[in-house]
Structure formats: C-alpha cells, structure tokens
Amino acid sequence: MPTLAISFRNVFYTYPGNEDYTLRDVSFDVALGSTAVILGGSGSGKSTILKLVLGLIKPESGVIEVGGVDISGLQESALMPVRAGIGMVFQEGALFDSLSVAENVGFRLREHDKLDEQEFEERVSRLLGFVELGKFYDRAPSDLSGGQRRRVSVARAMAHSPGLILYDEPTTGLDPITGSTICDLIVKLRDLEGVTSVLVTHQLRDAFQVVQSFVMRKNGAFIYNRIEDVELLVGSEFIVLNEGRIVFRGLQRELFRSDEPYVRKFLDGQIPVSVIETEGD
C-alpha cells in the first residue's frame, strides 16, 4: 500500500524547441490525504509539474511515481488506469465547448461506465449539486461566468471519485468572493471526501484559506472553521518554484520564517504574476 500520492525524484524537463530546462532537478512528495500548495510566479513551471503528474508529457530524466506506480516510461494506454485515479481542474477550466454542462461533468461516465440515462442524470445532478450549479444542467459552457466554469470543471474532475485532484490556478482571474467559494469547494473535497489535493496558485490569500480552513457536516449544513494559529498547521506543505527550481519546501510557519530571497519577495507581493482580467460570478 503506497503512502505517497505523488513522488518526484530529480525530474528535469524541457519543452521541445526550448533551449533551457523548464524544470530542473525537481524533487518532492505529496503524502496521501495531504494538501500540497505549489507557489511561483508566472512561467515558473507550475503547470508543467501538473502535466507531468498526469503523464501528458514525459520527463527528460528523473522518476515520477503516482500512487506508487512509476509513470515516467509508461505508454499512453498504460497511463489510462493511472489517470482514472486523478482529477484535474485546468487553468481556464478547459470545458468542452461543444457539449452541455451535464455532458461535460458526466464525460467520463459516458465514455467509461455503461450507465443508463436515469443513473447518468442522477449522478450528474448530484455532482452539480455539490458545486451548487444544479440549475445549469442543460446550459452551454459559453453561457457561464468564469467562476461557474471553474465550478463545472471541479465537478467534472471529481465525477469518477478520484483520490487525487490537481487544481491549476483555480481562482486566477476571479474576484475575491468567487475565488473564496472555489477554495471552500477544495476544502470540502479534502475534508469530506478525503481527496489528496495539489493546489497550484500564485494567490497567497487563497492558498492560506485552503490550508487554514476545515469543514464539517452538521445537521446537513457545512460548517467552515479557520485555524488562525499557523503553528498548529501540519497537514499541508508549501512548495515554492522559481524558474523551474524548487527554492522552498515546508509548512506554512516555515514559509513565514524563511529568509530565502525569492520566498520573501513572493510573500511581499513583489513577484509579477500572469495578468488575467478579473471575471465576476
């Protein structure tokens, strides 16, 4: 029984046509049931790490294990069972714009599980209920706001009950309130479904919200609480990436105490991040 959801060992990666390494000597682990937060400026290689986890691209050297399986050399067909255990929320949602919201959310169910129509509708409605978009069953993705698209994307990622969900900047470009509802969803999946999460972001506020909150279900309602004392937080690791290199790994309290220059700059809000127009909900 593996205890690590993800393990990177000395991973190097270069995009075809690029001169320089995009990732150099990246090593980290994500324990089962924990949350890893990957921070870094735009272009530092955060999305590249998630693509490697999914096996969408292959490392140049190094070893990547997902759920205890070495995926570095696997063929596309052998990767399919690995991907069945992973959900991915892409940077801009990456919803299929030729399909309705329901068909997006139930895409994997349609493709892989032979469900009858009624069962399909039930499952999809339940998933849309979880992200509070029940009314949008028949909508086209193009008729949704930015925040709603991200929520549909979350519902699609969790449809097959994966043990690991990867979030690529799920709150970027959203206003703070909408961003906060996405963070609540991530917390809900982690605390109520036991999902291991990797959260890529450059928004410290959102990262801290996810790491510091916890949720319980009480009489059918969700009660959110926040731990303000960072000394008590031990479940989540922060990884800071600068130009393809890991410059920091540790808990939130260690992040605050770090004197690594890039980490300091990042905490002071001096790292330029990708500029995307804010979209409301």
Added chain:
Amino acid sequence: MLDAAGNWVKERLAALQAFSKLSFDAFASLFSKPRYWRETLEQMDSIGVGSLTIVTLTGLFTGMVLTVQSSATLDAFGARSYVGRMVSLSMLRELGPVLTALMVSGRVGSGMAAELGSMVVTQQIDALRSLGTDPIRKLVAPRMIAGIVMLPVLTVLSNAVGMVGGFLVARFTLRLATSLYWHSALDAIKPHDLFMGLLKPLVFGYIIVAVGCYQGLTTTGGTRGVGESTTQSVVVASVLILSTDYFLNLLILKFVYP
C-alpha cells in the same frame, strides 16, 4: 547557412514523421474498441451535407465554362458535336475531383484545423486525455473515415452537375441537340475513367482530413496560432492535392492505359 538548411530539412522530416504517425494511429484505432460511430456520422453530415451547396455550384459553373471554352476550339475543326465528350471526360478525370477537393479543403479542412487548434490552446485536448479518452480515436479517426467516404460522393455529384451545366449551355447557347450531347458525353466514359474518378477523391479526402487534423493538433502560440494553423491547412492541403493529382495521373497512365 548550411546549418539552417540542415535544420529546415530535419524539421520537415520530423513533421512528415509525425504526420504519418497520426494517420497510422487513426487507422489503427479502427481495429479496436471503443469506436465512435456517432461522431463519424456527425462528421459525414458536416462534410457531406455541409458541402453540398459549394460543390454543386462549383460543378455547375465548371461544366458551363468548359462547354463555352471548348466549343470555340471544337468549332474550328467542325467538331461541335464532341462537346459532351469533352465536358464529361474533363470533369470525371480532372476537374471534378480536383475542384471538389480544393473547395472542401477550404471549407472543411480549415474548419477542422481551427476546431482542433482551439481545443489545443484551451487545453481541451489535455482535458480529454486526462479523462481517459484518446483524442486520435475520438476526434481524428471519425473525421478521417468521413472524409474518405464523403469526398467520392461529393465528387460524383459535382461531375453529374457539371455535365448538366455543360448540357444547358450546349442546348440553349450552342443549340446542340439533346441526344447528341448526352450520347457523346456518356459513350466516352470508359471503366478506367470511373476508376480514376473514384480513386482520386478517396486520396484527396484523406489528404484534406489528415492535414487539417495535423495542423490543428500541432497548434502552438494561442489564438494567433489557431489562425496560422487554419491558413496553413488550406495551403498545405491544396499543394498536396495538386501534386498528388499529377503523380496519380502518371501512375494511372502507366498501369491503366499501357
């Protein structure tokens, strides 16, 4: 200088290899499950029914202009009654297949490049793969089959409409007798003309779809890249269609009319 040329050649060869692999994978995927019949029918509808108007119009005017043009030459030899033969053979052997393919490439091939290209830049292709679906099986193979099946159908239609167009001009402008035109047009057609008339669109259908899908799936550079892929798909497919046409003619001359 030499280095640059070497790199250029290397890049072309790599592209050719990737292109061949895409075609091969698409065909290979047909021999195992899952197969996407619904998508295939949708593509047939989009390529076939969607192209009816332009293919009909192209065929009609080509047949008409053929009659006008060739009648002047034929009159010089007092051979106006051969105009039907002229139209039917030109349409069947050359103009039907080539013009249909060029029109469909402009309408359908570019559309595929744009659609798949925007799926690449919005990460929908990555999303497909992460959800356990093979994009070649789901997106490329259905388009490939649809293209290979529908191009011959469209070409036959174009040929027929072209002959009718030729007839209209022959009958009402040149005052040729109806039976004279159709006898000359239909009697001229030999089995090998039919063979050539069907082989070409089969190959062209493959070229249009394979180039459109390849250009789409290799799109880089965001929305601007999608525009480039779209243009590029029409340029590349057109050149390939015309050059393949030439070589197919050589082949057919060598093996069918020795």
